[in-house]
Amino acid sequence: MLLEVKDLHASIDGKEILRGINLEIRPGEVHAIMGQNGSGKSTLSQVLAGRDIYEVTKGQVLLNGEDLLEMEPEERAHAGLFLAFQYPVEIPGVGNSYFLRAALNANRKARGEEELDGVSFLKLIRSKIELLKMDKSFLKRSLNEGFSGGEKKRNEMLQMAVLEPKLAILDETDSGLDIDALKIVANSVNALRNTERSFVVITHYQRLLNHIVPDYTHVVADGRIVKTGGKELALRLEEEGYDWLKQEAASA
Amino acid sequence: MSQKTDFITSIKEDFAAVSQARAAVEPDWLKGLRETAFARFESMGIPTTKHEDWKYFSLKKLTKKTFPSATQTQGLSISSSDLSAKYPGSFGKYNVVFVDGHFDADLSSLEGLPKGITASSLQDALQGEQADAVKTELMKQLDRNDLHVFSALNLAMFSGGAWVSVAKNAVVEEPIHMVYLSTAKGEEQAHHTRSLIVAEANSQASFTEHFVSLEGGSAWTNAVTEFVVAENAHIDHVKVQEENQETFHISNMQVEQARSSTFASCAFSLGGLLVRNDIGAALLGEGIECTLNGFFSADGEQVVDNHTFIDHAFPHCNSYETYKGVLDGKGSGVFNGKILVRQDAQKTDAKQNNQALLLSDDAQMSSKPQLEIFADDVKCTHGATSGFLNKEAMFYLQARGIPKSEARGLLTFAFANDVVGGVKHEALREYLENFLILRFRDQ
Numbered sequence: 001m002l003l004e005v006k007d008l009h010a011s012i013d014g015k016e017i018l019r020g021i022n023l024e025i026r027p028g029e030v031h032a033i034m035g036q037n038g039s040g041k042s043t044l045s046q047v048l049a050g051r052d053i054y055e056v057t058k059g060q061v062l063l064n065g066e067d068l069l070e071m072e073p074e075e076r077a078h079a080g081l082f083l084a085f086q087y088p089v090e091i092p093g094v095g096n097s098y099f100l101r102a103a104l105n106a107n108r109k110a111r112g113e114e115e116l117d118g119v120s121f122l123k124l125i126r127s128k129i130e131l132l133k134m135d136k137s138f139l140k141r142s143l144n145e146g147f148s149g150g151e152k153k154r155n156e157m158l159q160m161a162v163l164e165p166k167l168a169i170l171d172e173t174d175s176g177l178d179i180d181a182l183k184i185v186a187n188s189v190n191a192l193r194n195t196e197r198s199f200v201v202i203t204h205y206q207r208l209l210n211h212i213v214p215d216y217t218h219v220v221a222d223g224r225i226v227k228t229g230g231k232e233l234a235l236r237l238e239e240e241g242y243d244w245l246k247q248e249a250a251s252a
Numbered sequence: 253m254s255q256k257t258d259f260i261t262s263i264k265e266d267f268a269a270v271s272q273a274r275a276a277v278e279p280d281w282l283k284g285l286r287e288t289a290f291a292r293f294e295s296m297g298i299p300t301t302k303h304e305d306w307k308y309f310s311l312k313k314l315t316k317k318t319f320p321s322a323t324q325t326q327g328l329s330i331s332s333s334d335l336s337a338k339y340p341g342s343f344g345k346y347n348v349v350f351v352d353g354h355f356d357a358d359l360s361s362l363e364g365l366p367k368g369i370t371a372s373s374l375q376d377a378l379q380g381e382q383a384d385a386v387k388t389e390l391m392k393q394l395d396r397n398d399l400h401v402f403s404a405l406n407l408a409m410f411s412g413g414a415w416v417s418v419a420k421n422a423v424v425e426e427p428i429h430m431v432y433l434s435t436a437k438g439e440e441q442a443h444h445t446r447s448l449i450v451a452e453a454n455s456q457a458s459f460t461e462h463f464v465s466l467e468g469g470s471a472w473t474n475a476v477t478e479f480v481v482a483e484n485a486h487i488d489h490v491k492v493q494e495e496n497q498e499t500f501h502i503s504n505m506q507v508e509q510a511r512s513s514t515f516a517s518c519a520f521s522l523g524g525l526l527v528r529n530d531i532g533a534a535l536l537g538e539g540i541e542c543t544l545n546g547f548f549s550a551d552g553e554q555v556v557d558n559h560t561f562i563d564h565a566f567p568h569c570n571s572y573e574t575y576k577g578v579l580d581g582k583g584s585g586v587f588n589g590k591i592l593v594r595q596d597a598q599k600t601d602a603k604q605n606n607q608a609l610l611l612s613d614d615a616q617m618s619s620k621p622q623l624e625i626f627a628d629d630v631k632c633t634h635g636a637t638s639g640f641l642n643k644e645a646m647f648y649l650q651a652r653g654i655p656k657s658e659a660r661g662l663l664t665f666a667f668a669n670d671v672v673g674g675v676k677h678e679a680l681r682e683y684l685e686n687f688l689i690l691r692f693r694d695q
Binding site: 049051072073074083088089091094099102103106107159 | 667
């Protein structure tokens, strides 16, 4: 089992957002998470990554059997967790190249591997930069500074490709992307899919799931997972909305 | 007797002593100038924290000691190639070097100056072809009704300084470097230097000033730098102050600009125990552009106070100020940015921005934008923010595996390095960047 989330409750400013999330992810699986605004989808991803503005009030999370909630955000990254942010922050003055190499080397160091020097690093990312169609000036620019929404999302994918996580959580990576950008994002995810690596794809729109076909689809409502199904579930939600789910829950 | 009285008494005695020594070498008018200046200083007195402009900057630590003027240092162990290796951005082809406030001919390099620029020590200039011009500039100071108290003292006491004159239409590519070295010599001494730069119409030149302590030990730097920028002249200036943590640095930079001229300055306050920089720019014509940027760092018990004053006296002038500071430990920062827009100064565009990054709970920043606007068709924006490291940015870096302390260093460096981006000379930019990397990023 790669990730086990057991009865996870979390609040922000005293307001409870996650009200008992249960989730099991095995290596090699792709899980889609859908839900309406305010359902708790993003909160789940932030809590898993370790954002301290959220308080975990109950529950447990194990990553490869280790207590994830006890780890600092950087330790979670070292353990193989990656969160592609919904709204990646701009950090002027921190170069894209410097940042990526620092992140990669921090992870390598934590794993007892040798750090990469500048030349080797550039070799490593060259092909990935091309794949993600990043602008030539990308490396010289500051982290996400002046990037369009699409560029920011592609930068998240680039980082994912470089860091090679065990569990990648994509928080609405498709929001605001046109078809072409969407395909680039999907390709970068699919290029990383293997029997060891798992993905949690949080999305608002079903379209992405045509390209990144999930093994499971979960629906989050009011801070809980209220339904789990296959890829057809996402299609049904897109066509019919969420009302039928609420009726189902009411009659249960 | 209070300590301050001891301090003033010691200065009086010092003045009497050096005046005697100088009487033989200096012309009468200079002797008279110094006496008048000293009387002015005495009547103004050492400011206390009751003075509005010195509210957050106490001089107690300075006035507790006594600082006789330094004598000329003999047998310095450092060479010009040492300086060149150590400070590549501020020591190059043309250098005017001062050791403990005295011009050092051996370390300076003033041969082969390009056509259109004259540079020498102030003392030499007073005996050269431009003696009258120097005299005019010095005498002018007494006519000011806003003569700064320490500038008055400096006028009375200065033992050395640079004189640079850029001729009409001259465009000088190579920067002129002024280097002020402090040896401390284990005794507490004062270094009064006064550098004058006059740029005539349509000229263009750049300058660097570097204040550095060669060893530990307390000293008092009382430095004045004056720029006269004529019509359509363009001057660039970078100041780096990295004296040791026992040094008192009081500096005064005055800029006078004529129509259509530009003056861009960036000042880095990286050392010293008590640092007070007063900068004044008088925009005396239309279409002038004035940029005063700065970065300061205060840690431990350091206090860094930057007081700026930009006087928009004519229409259509632009002024830009960005001051950024990093405060740690019990460090204290002060920024007071005064902008006067006189009644006739329509279409003024003045932008002022002051940002402070507080890294500790005890660090302090006092910010006072002071806008006095008497014209009615102007654009004046000002912003002052003091805050801690951006939490979102910290989380982003940590979420990528960068440890908290490294993330802190990286963000602090990014904040500071922003100001370095404005430095035009690559060697100096690299020097400053490396300094900031060592101080903030790679700790």
